[in-house]
Amino acid sequence: MNVLIVYAHPEPRSLNGSLKNFSVKHLEEAGHHVHVSDLYAMNWKVPLDAHDSTAWQADRRFDASLASKQAFETGTQSQDIALEQEKLRWADAVILQFPLWWFSMPAILKGWVERVYAYGFAYGVGEHSDTHWGDRYGEGVMAGKRAMLLVTTGGWESHYSPRGINGQIEDMLFPIQHGILYYPGFDVVPPFVVYRTGRTDETRFSQIQEALGQRLDQLWTAAPIAFRPQNAGAYDIPALTLRSDLAPGDVGFGVHLANE
Amino acid sequence: MNVLIVYAHPEPRSLNGSLKNFSVKHLEEAGHHVHVSDLYAMNWKVPLDAHDSTAWQADRRFDASLASKQAFETGTQSQDIALEQEKLRWADAVILQFPLWWFSMPAILKGWVERVYAYGFAYGVGEHSDTHWGDRYGEGVMAGKRAMLLVTTGGWESHYSPRGINGQIEDMLFPIQHGILYYPGFDVVPPFVVYRTGRTDETRFSQIQEALGQRLDQLWTAAPIAFRPQNAGAYDIPALTLRSDLAPGDVGFGVHLANE
Secondary structure, three states, X not given: OEEEEEEOOOOOOOHHHHHHHHHHHHHHHOOOEEEEEEOOOOOOOOOOOHHHEOOOOOOOOOOHHHHHHHHHHHOOEOHHHHHHHHHHHHOOEEEEEEEOEOOEOOHHHHHHHHHXXXXXXXXXXXXXXXXXXXXXXXXXXXXXXXXXXXXXXXXXXXXXXXXXXXXOHHHHHHHHHHHHHXXXXXXXXXXXXEOOHHHOOHHHHHHHHHHHHHHHHOOOOOOOOOEOOOOOOOEEOOOOEEOOOOOOOOOOHHHHEOOX | OEEEEEEOOOOOOOHHHHHHHHXXXXXXXXXXXXXXXXXXXXXXXXXXXXHHEOOOOOOOOOOHHHHHHHHHHHOOEOHHHHHHXXXXXXXXXXXXXXXXXXXXXOHHHHHHHHHHOOEOOOEOOOOEOXXXXXXXXXXXXXXXXXXXXXXXXXXXXXHHOOOEOOOOHHHHHHHHHHHHHHOOOOEEOOOEEEOOHHHOOHHHHHHHHHHHHHXXXXXXXXXXXXXXXXXXXXXXXXXOEEOOOOOOOOOOHHHHEOOX
């Protein structure tokens, strides 16, 4: 299988760097092909702007979606964007690896999403009608591929627990797992989260590697998070609200899981 | 009063640009002083890295928190970071204005947070003991100041409603309102959200301006979102989980609101 690791950490000699190297080695030893997009090492251009198309005109009003659509359709996307899209097409599984900074992904990775997820590629795909609101949330270009988050944080696990002060980790990652990964069609397996990274001695690092290795081995077989597909009947279209007989009376991110 | 608008949109001739101009004019006509950090126009450096300190050494292992702490303490922060911190100190209220891209703030604004929110400034502040886990979540450098999000999105309001497919907007904004604004001490007033921006004719634009003007007039008087302060007894320290007798049995972001 082909695995793309999109990796966002500025220091190779970090816990993240070590875990990235471990993942590459572990996957390759299992016979997989691995490619790493090391965003800091690539000096990835972060801000989405008019220069993301080679056909941009200085005097023209910039509309992000429209410019993305035209560039994608006419082959005038910046080369760096087109290359990342090729890697995504190639991949059978994608791992986004990053330290949790201010309760989300680092800016450099967010900028990768914003620029690579073009109109016509990751959104604005498929039939748009009274019964089908675009190929998204369970359908789309990434359908059939798997994705997993590999996240590190200095905070304690209890701080991210269901009643922890930072908010529970499942909800914190929902906009990424559901909104960025499930949206264009990925099956998202549960995240691998490392807490309290400031206290990682050799024993603990071995334990983390062991656990991560097991999760990588299960990348193809683990049950994905049971997000509800948009166009299979669970949502009223075009309001896109969950049908009232499903999780009746409940609200919040949890209602979008079929097993809740 | 002094108001800082941190504004993240690449096109001045956009709905966001018009609303930013309206806010500046409206606030100034009411006698306030306004400063805009227009991140795209400033060509804001987005990625947090070793170059954020003028004292960085090429061969040294980069630790983001440690480097930030040392640069903040010794006055060796990059000038662009120090200037934004000065603006935050000057401000009585801060507005973060941005289009919702992939269910969070644009990368350029996330990079502003990551770089400007230095160790010793926005985190790593105050006593750290068995009864007080740092000045954060209701305490900190921004205590006494107000903050508000001004967010636009192409999606419909129902898509972001309590059972809407994107997830409810309150939860989507929680990592920003609670994790980025309340954390260093801001009182956060409810967000001003504009939905379905693709259909903004003149009538609708007038309505949006009218509503935004009222919200700006109430910036100093509106009741803040009732997030629970960390060190006032609601949380067990150091687990930082909500006391079991508060919102008993409940889980999720909502438990961190005192009025739930």
